[in-house]
Amino acid sequence: MLRLIATCLQCQRVRALPLQLRPCATLSSAENRQTVEALYDLSVDIQKIRKLKGWVLHRNSAYVKEVADLLKDMGASGVIIARILALHPEAVLCSPQQMQAQRELWVSVCPNQRELVGIIEKFPASFFTSSSHHANQRNNIAYFQSLHLNKRIITKLMASAPQSFSRPMGQNEMMVRTLQQAYLELGGEEANMKIWLQKLLSQNPFVLLKPPEVLRQNLLFLRDKGFSTAELLRLLSKLRGFVTELNPDSMRRTLAYSQDTLGCSEAELRDIVLSCPALLYYSEAILAERFEGLLGAGISMAQIVETPTVLELTTQIVNHRIQRLRAHGYDIRTGSLKPLNGTKKDFEMSYGELRLRRERPLFNPVAPLKVDD
Template identity: 80%
Template structure:
């Protein structure tokens, strides 16, 4: 009996092994693919089917340096699952020559010396790290230039990750845009002592601002000046809107301002005050503004309330409706109360709801409690 069981188990194990080998061969067998690459990715537990579906051409390239790039990432502290994720999302990484990637690593370490943090950046922005070697000198020149401006290395690494095109292009183009931004800041009354902090914040919030034509900045500022905004107000908008003046154009802003004024029925002076409180009104298209105005009005909110707290327009209709329902559950009537309670992050709103709940649960007067009398 024992012999029969042993024989049966042996046959079962051979079938499982054969089946596993068959599945593995089915997974890797493709005459057009580089079998060494596929095998190496398989050993690293990379989702090969995802690569085949989205970027199958990578698997057909030769030479490839899968194991070498994987070793470099692991030496930097990346886990096996992190390496697999990076290769699945950006398989082109295996085509990069190890020597070039070593030079790229040294370049990034100059602004991000913590290799664990660098691995996190690579995992989130693999295409920014695994770039063409022909851009290496441009990257180095741009790093040197921004460091000469005393821009924080953390901001520089964020720029390199979020807007790699700005570091791959010649440094002269970035110099032109930075000078344009600095000149606009000074002409609008910005203080020289605060310019570095202002520029850092602007680049951090909107790294793509460097890629916009300088002429767009000048045209948009001129348009807003013609609309009656003072230099101080223009500086406020330039600082508040994360470089919005390079994302918009006079035509779109004109349509948006006209629509907002007609809908709210306010004067141009009042409209400027509203925009200064809620600069987002400048870049929302008419369709979004119409949806949000209608959503607020249909919830029983008056136009005068919206004008008093225009920042509520920054919230989507779904968020507004959800928050109104939550407030009603806590006995707060948004039609008669302030709209400020709707603003803020999700966490801010949850705190406001908890305060309402505590206030509602606290008894105003306990008729059972004995009254304090004179001794």
């Protein structure tokens, strides 16, 4: 009798429960039911959100439908919306007013909404950002537009280095002026300065976040090492504004180690650096590993000096390429390192030419032609 009463009470409790959630949208402790259900309806990977950013699901207020409607109105498909929300679920915490303000800002530099959706898909955190940064974003956009920079460059800066747009405009203005001044002092032509600046910012958007003093200190250090003004301009232009990423102490150690290992003079070392500016980036430990790998593969130090950009390759990549070249009869120990060098695309082109050269029959210009009688 007691068992029957208990069973009946349990049945009443089950009937009293609210509408059951779908199995895949089962709530964890203290999650916002409406948020989970709305995300589930959009086919968002809720388990991924729980694993990486579960705190979002516990917020009392969320705007899942509003975010989805905004993205859909901009041309985003359901699959893209689900992908964006799984990658950056914090987007649902932005109010409709914040989202609309961001949309207006971004459309001012990227009017093509299809392109804008592609940017949001790759950099959702840059679009769904705090309203407290809105004034700084607007001021920075106006400043970069006043420099007559290409809209695509400004869009790329906003997407890949949003911190530079969230901070006061004056900080960016100070760094840009420092770059422009350095360019002109090193012999750059004012007529080409806008193109140079666009290329630099495009290749390294984070250059704006560096203190201007770092640029000055590094240029002074390299000048003391014997680099001419023309060579300094070449270094500043060649590799993504690298002189803002380094410091005199690290460059001093790297240059001393490289010169000692290569057994070259200071003048020869400068030529090597001009051919391979990335050499300044690497620590002594990385360089030691790469020198050891190259020498262990039978490559001589003279070959490395002739083609120093081979030091940009990891030991694993070097060994893999050597094996592929060897399979087609190319001995890296006695030949040039150029077929081994470069990006993956460069190597595949060199490798393809080498393979065709070996497979194509040689033409003998003095051999008689075979013709039908």
